[in-house]
Amino acid sequence: xxxLDPLRIILVEPAGPRNVGSVARVMKNMGLKRLxxxxxHCDPLDPEAxxxxxxxxxxxxxxxxxxxxxxxxxxxxRAVATTAQPRSLALxxxxxxxxxxxxxxxxxxxxxxxxxxxxxxxNEEINQAHRxxxxxxxPDYPSLNLAQAVGICAYELFQTxxxxxxxxxxxxxxxxxxxxxxxxxxxxxxxVLYPHTRGARMAKLRRLYQRSGLSPSELALxxxxxxxxxxxxxxxxxxxxxxEAE
Amino acid sequence: xxxLDPLRIILVEPAGPRNVGSVARVMKNMGLKRLxxxxxHCDPLDPEAxxxxxxxxxxxxxxxxxxxxxxxxxxxxRAVATTAQPRSLALxxxxxxxxxxxxxxxxxxxxxxxxxxxxxxxNEEINQAHRxxxxxxxPDYPSLNLAQAVGICAYELFQTxxxxxxxxxxxxxxxxxxxxxxxxxxxxxxxVLYPHTRGARMAKLRRLYQRSGLSPSELALxxxxxxxxxxxxxxxxxxxxxxEAE
Numbered sequence: 001x002x003x004l005d006p007l008r009i010i011l012v013e014p015a016g017p018r019n020v021g022s023v024a025r026v027m028k029n030m031g032l033k034r035l036x037x038x039x040x041h042c043d044p045l046d047p048e049a050x051x052x053x054x055x056x057x058x059x060x061x062x063x064x065x066x067x068x069x070x071x072x073x074x075x076x077x078r079a080v081a082t083t084a085q086p087r088s089l090a091l092x093x094x095x096x097x098x099x100x101x102x103x104x105x106x107x108x109x110x111x112x113x114x115x116x117x118x119x120x121x122x123n124e125e126i127n128q129a130h131r132x133x134x135x136x137x138x139p140d141y142p143s144l145n146l147a148q149a150v151g152i153c154a155y156e157l158f159q160t161x162x163x164x165x166x167x168x169x170x171x172x173x174x175x176x177x178x179x180x181x182x183x184x185x186x187x188x189x190x191x192v193l194y195p196h197t198r199g200a201r202m203a204k205l206r207r208l209y210q211r212s213g214l215s216p217s218e219l220a221l222x223x224x225x226x227x228x229x230x231x232x233x234x235x236x237x238x239x240x241x242x243x244e245a246e
Numbered sequence: 247x248x249x250l251d252p253l254r255i256i257l258v259e260p261a262g263p264r265n266v267g268s269v270a271r272v273m274k275n276m277g278l279k280r281l282x283x284x285x286x287h288c289d290p291l292d293p294e295a296x297x298x299x300x301x302x303x304x305x306x307x308x309x310x311x312x313x314x315x316x317x318x319x320x321x322x323x324r325a326v327a328t329t330a331q332p333r334s335l336a337l338x339x340x341x342x343x344x345x346x347x348x349x350x351x352x353x354x355x356x357x358x359x360x361x362x363x364x365x366x367x368x369n370e371e372i373n374q375a376h377r378x379x380x381x382x383x384x385p386d387y388p389s390l391n392l393a394q395a396v397g398i399c400a401y402e403l404f405q406t407x408x409x410x411x412x413x414x415x416x417x418x419x420x421x422x423x424x425x426x427x428x429x430x431x432x433x434x435x436x437x438v439l440y441p442h443t444r445g446a447r448m449a450k451l452r453r454l455y456q457r458s459g460l461s462p463s464e465l466a467l468x469x470x471x472x473x474x475x476x477x478x479x480x481x482x483x484x485x486x487x488x489x490e491a492e
Contacts (some may be wrong), residue, residue, distance in 0.1 A: 012267055018264075026394050031384035039483045054351055055387050097405075136404060141301050144397075148272050151394045152401045158382060159343075192474045212458030228438045231477050237338035 006109040019100035021052025022147030028056035030154035035063040075107035081129035268393035274302035277399035281309035307420025323354035327375035339380035414461040
């Protein structure tokens with residue numbers, strides 16, 4: 001897990017308490033703790049903000065208020081701004097995936113800056129950041145809700161290299177092989193397989209189960225089914241009517 | 247740019263109109279168009295939903311209502327469920343980045359399923375999907391807002407370059423469901439399942455086969471095995487000795 005503790009999420013003049021609350025929630029979801037509001041046009045402790053934050057009340061309660069972006073950035077070493085669309089300003093937009101690892105490697109605190117719900121950041125504010133993120137979006141409607149933009153960036157920050165899948169370990173291969181041999185014998189007995197089709201069909205079944213990756217308890221269940229089919233087959237054999245073809 | 251047109255976003259029993267509106271907005275931001283609500287507990291055309299959707303009104307207006315997840319999945323070929331946390335059910339959770347490219351390569355429509363705001367998806371609902379996503383989040387507070395979860399997945403989908411599908415396509419989900427029901431009936435008949443164990447054991451078997459992803463020819467082979475076991479069972483029934491217990 002990454003240590004995102006020192007990273008600041010800065011919202012410039014947010015107007016909607018629900019947005020601020022949603023930002024707090026998704027920050028805590030992704031292990032971010034420091035929220036800074038620049039000249040907010042709403043109260044971060046408004047009941048609507050608290051309602052949206054759910055179990056992230058402490059982020060609202062400990063958020064810092066700053067009179068300007070410059071003040072909010074004090075003590076930071078790397079800063080990244082976000083913007084919805086290309087500006088008149090000659091600006092290189094990069095994706096979250098390109099920029100955020102660099103922000104996270106910042107030796108002193110880094111800052112990720114989000115603009116107003118309606119107008120985003122001014123050019124002067126964008127120029128206070130080192131790099132600028134444009135979240136990839138469809139040209140028909142590229143403007144994301146503020147909390148969604150924070151959520152997507154927070155998610156990218158939280159991404160760590162893929163870890164081992166969770167859940168039960170796989171069954172030992174010799175046990176899986178034992179099951180396949182048992183399966184083949186049973187299917188030959190009950191007439192699903194014939195000597196000339198057994199190869200291709202068993203290959204298909206092996207592939208299906210191997211692709212799935214059988215756990216020990218799944219293997220036990222499949223063996224249980226075969227055992228019951230075998231029993232049925234024996235009953236059938238012992239009760240075959242005289243003269244009945246095999 | 248990817249063509250995400252046919253992909254369905256399915257919300258099961260959403261209760262908050264604001265969440266539904268926010269989902270519509272972020273769907274349009276990321277080029278997604280088809281919203282399906284399973285038995286919603288709110289009106290997708292509620293003023294609060296419309297307010298949050300902003301310029302994505304048409305997604306609310308054209309969203310489909312379905313009486314059950316099974317109905318919502320009709321015609322889909324690949325389905326992915328989302329869940330906040332590991333369940334009792336032995337379930338392999340994968341990340342959006344691991345699973346969503348596979349969903350996008352689905353030759354027929356794919357579906358991405360999100361659960362209730364408070365309780366997520368039931369195990370039975372999760373078992374209707376082939377794979378299951380857990381969005382990586384901090385253990386202190388891993389529960390994301392519904393619209394944030396959709397937003398992160400939609401963003402990942404929009405990032406994914408579409409590639410050509412490999413190999414045989416998957417069997418239609420309604421045929422897979424038909425197989426599971428046949429399997430359950432047969433296993434009850436032959437005494438592998440009992441009424442009190444059927445739920446847990448069928449869940450295990452469903453998970454195993456869904457994880458594998460069955461092709462039409464594999465499904466035909468499995469159906470052939472069941473058909474033969476059924477025949478054997480009928481023979482056994484018709485030849486039961488007088489007075490023999492059932």
